[in-house]
Amino acid sequence: MALAIETENVVKRFPVTSSYRDIVLFWKRRNVEVLKGIDLRVPSGEATALLGPNGAGKTTLLKVLAGLILPDEGYIEIQGTDVTDGASTLNGRLTYVSNEERSLIWRLSGEENLKVFATLQHLSRSEQSRLIPELLDLVGLTEHKDRLVMRYSSGMKQRLAIARGLLVRPDILLLDEPTRSLDPAGARQMWEFIRSELIQKLGTTLLLATHNTEEAAFLCDKVAILHLGELRAHDTVSNVISQLTGTDRWVIRTTGNVNGAVASISALPGIHEVNYEPDARDGTGPRLELNIDSSEERIPLVVQHLVNSGVGVAGIDKVEISLGMAIEQLSRVEN
């Protein structure tokens, strides 16, 4: 499948200006590296979520792809065109939709906003008169088209921003936290809209920056995990979880006293963490929680060890690690 977005070793550093000294002695300014050699490949028509905690570099990466920020090193190709030096050659093939509500002109109506931006996108009058009502309808703002944007709710502003992004019928849409300021119901509506209208109907290649794992799983085929400026994984949700954690979590329900066996189980190869609860809160009796290497051979070894120590095993369950838990684990380990 052809690649919509391809980046190679993209590095971005921002200068740290924390004192007057940094302004005066500007050549001595320190830099902080916010993107550390990003290699990302997004095939055409695929929806990818760019996940990561605040400050991971998600917005910076989107802005670099959009040409609003220039990379310090690396190479960026959009649909086969080198755009490393900015987005001037893109001609509307890619659109960046900011989560910034203020990027709209608040004292104009929704329709007037689209008119201004459609003109600046060099759409002819006939194209505008066809496309603007179509887009207002698509984002469900036809009834509110004459209202000033400052009277819109956050969700309406976000939908108008998306409509503005779609004026050029882009092949690639970069969406930056589209549900950041929405309540749960509004966020769910936005997800439905993005999935049915943008992904399924228009077949747009989507790169969505978010820190909401539920949103990522609902909307996207793949997730790319950005952590402290590094791309840690890029794959399907289940593959990304194994890549991030590299371990499995198991619960072994036991009968009899396990205390004596805990230390020796911890010493077994591939065992990272052992917790013993003599009286589990769910009323199922004593239980061992283990964090162990993802390997089929580990858990039988542990069971064998327990049996040899005189401990009965009443049941074994593998705990499904969610994407959120995996990212949280990654942040905990590395921060």
Add this chain to the structure above:
Amino acid sequence: MLRDLWILLWKDLKVARSYRFAFIVQTVSIVAPLILLVFLERALGDVSVPSISEYGGNYVSFMLLGVVITTFSGTSLSAFSNSLRTAQVTGTLEALLFTRSRLPVLIIGLSLYPFVRESLRMAVYIGGGFVVLGLAVSTVNILPAITVFLLFLLVMLSMGLMAAGFTLVFKQGDPVTLLLVAGSGFLSGVVYPVDVLPVWLQHIAQALPQTHAIEALRLTVLSNASFSDVSTQLIVLGGFAVLMFPLSVLAFSVAMDQARSEGSLAHF
């Protein structure tokens, strides 16, 4: 390109009109100084000042032209940086830059509204000069006056572009506008001729384009001066234009790259 300019002017006019009270005040402020002019004319109309005899001797006409040019130069200097700053503060700059409209067109378009407003103000002042002060059309040599004005406009816009570059990178505290506006009010002969300044200050005044523009416009509007009469001022203004225009385009482009590199386009 014209459609881009028109839509940006339309947008700004619409936004300005939505602040109803401010819009009324702005509109009234365009014509209000005419009242001041009437009283100034009553107080000083017949007074002939020897030191300005080469400009016709009428002090109110002399001052009027100085004030008009200074006001307009202030607008030209600050229009680009103000419009960029407004776009940064309101949050629309990145969205505008992401359109197919070219950067120079966007910058000019975003500055059109203040220009139109100030041009209107200037027209009212000068019109008022003819009506209230009885300026004679026969004293105006229109072609040299327009040439001086256009050259001066180019110089001011170039410096304004440089100021806009400063705003892109440093956001506030633009020294270009500050120095030129503050300097010109004091040194360029706005309300008194440059000759009355100490000699060393006169030398500094010669380094300001406003000094030459004000003098040339006074001569062409009030004393029917020809191209050859104002050739020195035209050469100086032309020199400023030839030097400043490419320099300011370069400076702005460096500033733009710097802001994109630092990721601070939308910062304010």
